[in-house]
Amino acid sequence: MTEVLKAYEAIVGHDIVDELSQLAAILKGIKILHLNSTRFGGGVAEILSKMVQLTQELGIETAWETIAGSQEFFRITKGFHNALQGRKEISVSSSVFEVYEGVNAENAQALRSKIEHADVVFVHDPQPAALIASFPERKNKWIWRCHIALTSPKRYIWNYVRNFVSRYDAAIFSLHEYAEPLPIPMYLIAPSIDPLSDKNCDLSAEEIAAIYPRFCIDPSRPMLLQVSRFDRFKDPLGVIQAYRLAKRFKHDLQLVLAGGGAHDDPEAERVLQEVLDAARNDPDIHVLFLPGDSHRTINALQRAATIVLQKSVREGFGLTVTEALWKNKPVIGGNVGGIRLQVNDYQTGFLVNSSEGAALRIRYLLQNPAVGKELGERGHRFVQDNFLLTRHLRDYFTLILSLLHPGGRIELGKI
16 A cells, blocks of 8 residues: 555545555556646646546556647637626627637647547636547447536537537436436546645644744634635625625634635636625735635645635636635635535534625624534534545546446455
């Protein structure tokens, strides 16, 4: 067993690592490729960076590639993203689809040798979904992994994307309500966090304390924190409103909004400016636009927070919720999507539907710190049992086996 696997074993236990090792032994010799649109920014990139490493540690050849695209392409795919999550209409013309398909065709050509080398290809989200159109005679297995909330997609955009997804061998969704009907096998697999990553590993008290002077935060006063990309679906303006309502009760309250952007999200700068405008003239609101590699900084902020919020109005899953629960923090989350899978009301945190509701829960937790401590402890155990990378990879291995050996029977322990 490698040192990395021993480190996971210390957290999740021998049986789970042994099960992963047995599954990997059955799959030994296959080649896996993951494809998405960015290496930095957002939960997908974070998951893949660690999943690829762990898969390789288990002896399976695994690669990760990203597609290239113009600013226009990523503006179009951001529009797709918004429409698929039901936010607004987007301007659609034949030229939009031509750009989308053309960029995917160019990437298919650039990545052809790597794609054809793989036995199993995971394609993540809508941006690269059309790659499959360039491989009509493929012999490998293709899996489309959807990380976004398809609860009420704009039908004409989903029908267009569905045309490509229907050609895959399988599709994965995070929740049942996101699983739009498809003529291919569909699977439900929740995302995960890596407990050994810089964003989730234990930190010294000194490293946590260092973030206070760095960002002019007062360590003696309660701190609210939301970590997320600057995206309207994350509702940062609603968080500011909740903070201001709660501050009428607790005058020494502080709010930190920490996040960044990704090169495939052209709206981030505009939303960030809206947040800065809303926070202007309030020295107790700290808006931090952080580089994509600020994982230990985010870890320290989450560990320093009194209460963590994720007041999303749409959410595929919400790994920042998972991260906060792992750190024993009480979480107030929007009553949407994957947040509901993690925050059990009154058990691991609180679900809210408005800024007023969030403010009410903030006040309650500040008045009852023992309740917050209990919620955080339960949340940590819940993540330990359900949302760590080892469980996620086990589910992927099992899915791969079902595709490569349809109707077959494989018994662990009899390799």
